[in-house]
Amino acid sequence: DGGITQSPKYLFRKEGQNVTLSCEQNLNHDAMYWYRQDPGQGLRLIYYSQIVNDFQKGDIAEGYSVSREKKESFPLTVTSAQKNPTAFYLCASTKISSGANVLTFGAGSRLTVL
């Protein structure tokens, strides 16, 4: 089945540690996105990538980094510079076409800083 897979589902981190969240899709989608979700909040865009080896900052990129070495993969690193990293992280992807922006989401990764 085609889909988008995030791992791990739950991750615990000590303060000062970097952690990397995995996102893989086999939908042959061009663009991939990382969102952060906090309780009672909408989705806030961290980073996105429309082609391999290229990515752009979203609205809350500080303290995060990404790479897009393969079309299928868009890992997110939460660095120690992120002051409040505890959140639910969602990866999404879409096929780039004219005027349609339907995103397919993964199941999410819950990061907790101890």
Next chain:
Amino acid sequence: GESVGLHLPTLSVQEGDNSIINCAYSNSASDYFIWYKQESGKGPQFIIDIRSNMDKRQGQRVTVLLNKTVKHLSLQIAATQPGDSAVYFCAESEGNNRLAFGKGNQVVVIP
């Protein structure tokens, strides 16, 4: 599971009744709108979309209404079922720009 519905506007609806979820958007140039459903501990799922050249679109048990004059979007769910309990997000975009998401509305179905 994950709770993403804390402090959200909440609609409580009796099973079998119709639900109406409302969304006000901000960009008058937005030309594409989507509704997503998010169950606890899961990622959002696409429900239905609508372009700005339409004011109504129907799917299976769902209808989206768009009023561009007052920048208002609504999602109607017919014969609400327990499985419809979730947080519902609207999102808007202008051209091929990225989606902007609303904060969400919690729907609780009472059996």
